[in-house]
Amino acid sequence: MEVNKSIKCSIENCKYNYPSEDYCTLSQIKIGTHEANPTVIECTDCESFELK
Numbered sequence: 001m002e003v004n005k006s007i008k009c010s011i012e013n014c015k016y017n018y019p020s021e022d023y024c025t026l027s028q029i030k031i032g033t034h035e036a037n038p039t040v041i042e043c044t045d046c047e048s049f050e051l052k
């Protein structure tokens with residue numbers, strides 16, 4: 001797995017995470033929301049997440 005220096009991420013439970021460097025290894029990710037009207041950072045989700 002190679003890190004994507006354009007996507008920093010610290011979610012170590014994700015199978016696409018490169019934990020020693022805090023980067024994602026995907027070439028692109030999709031961000032979405034679980035809220036009808038997102039207003040704060042907690043409303044946003046990485047929809048490319050997959051459990052390791």
Ligand code: SF4
Binds near residue numbers: 008011014024046
């Ligand atoms: S897919 Fe999303 S949650 Fe997983 S390492 Fe990449 S940015 Fe982080």
